[in-house]
Amino acid sequence: MKLITTDEQLRSHIPNIIASVKGEVPFIERLALFLDLAEDWVVNTFTSVSTFNTICGYTDSNNIKILCSRLVVADALRRAIPSFDIVLTPNGFAVVNTSNLAPASKPRVDRLVGSMLSHRDDCIAALLPELVGASKWLTSSQADFFGATLFPDLGIVDAVGGASGSKWEKYLELRPQVIDLEASLAEEWFSPELMSALRSENLRGDLTEKRSEIVRQVKAQVVGYLRSGSFNSRRLADIVNYIRLTPEFFSEWHQSETAKLFAPPVFRNEKKVKGYWF
Numbered sequence: 001m002k003l004i005t006t007d008e009q010l011r012s013h014i015p016n017i018i019a020s021v022k023g024e025v026p027f028i029e030r031l032a033l034f035l036d037l038a039e040d041w042v043v044n045t046f047t048s049v050s051t052f053n054t055i056c057g058y059t060d061s062n063n064i065k066i067l068c069s070r071l072v073v074a075d076a077l078r079r080a081i082p083s084f085d086i087v088l089t090p091n092g093f094a095v096v097n098t099s100n101l102a103p104a105s106k107p108r109v110d111r112l113v114g115s116m117l118s119h120r121d122d123c124i125a126a127l128l129p130e131l132v133g134a135s136k137w138l139t140s141s142q143a144d145f146f147g148a149t150l151f152p153d154l155g156i157v158d159a160v161g162g163a164s165g166s167k168w169e170k171y172l173e174l175r176p177q178v179i180d181l182e183a184s185l186a187e188e189w190f191s192p193e194l195m196s197a198l199r200s201e202n203l204r205g206d207l208t209e210k211r212s213e214i215v216r217q218v219k220a221q222v223v224g225y226l227r228s229g230s231f232n233s234r235r236l237a238d239i240v241n242y243i244r245l246t247p248e249f250f251s252e253w254h255q256s257e258t259a260k261l262f263a264p265p266v267f268r269n270e271k272k273v274k275g276y277w278f
Helices: 007-011 032-047 049-056 063-083 106-131 141-146 155-160 167-190 192-204 209-228 233-245
Strands: 086-089 092-095
Touching (some): 032 141, 063 106, 106 167, 155 167, 155 209, 167 209
């Protein structure tokens, strides 16, 4: 464990937990395995090793470190909760009980796991936009993963609507569809060159006003397709026309092969050409 290293740190992220008494195993030791698994998941999925190590060195008041810590703890608890009231004895497994406390019922435990899953997804949604400002993150493979579409966060899940269960799992389900839809729009309307540039700028958060508007409208087309199963061709034509009329802001498109689809060669009637018409 590198991020959560003390029992006090751990408890600051967990509500409604009874303080340990002398002689009891510290909670961080009971959760150690799950914290290790959660940290590995966060590193491999979101931060990269280099960025995670840098985050660990931030002060405890740093917002990125706070969000990352919450995510690690939430995922660790999600993994650990089902086993908290079960212990292995020499005679087999037993349920933990005391004279004052009884184990929670299965429905309550299930609700707690579901609540922790929602909390974990909220932590992911809060952390992703902040990672752009973390050291070396933009050069990581994790940044490449989230920057592969114009939706580098969980916002697409809310935009599409109708999701039940984990938002993170729904994002992973939608992502391949979004990649395919953006590729189609790039080939037929906006060019791979412009779309690639817009994705990078969108991830970094440094889009100009005019390019930001194009991103907003393209994202609306993707969301519309996911909802209804079709693009709005008339609206797409309007977007392309705007790009055509403002070449100084969209040079990638004007230099692309896609642009030629909207500027066919002009036919000139000449006597020397076969098929000349009077």
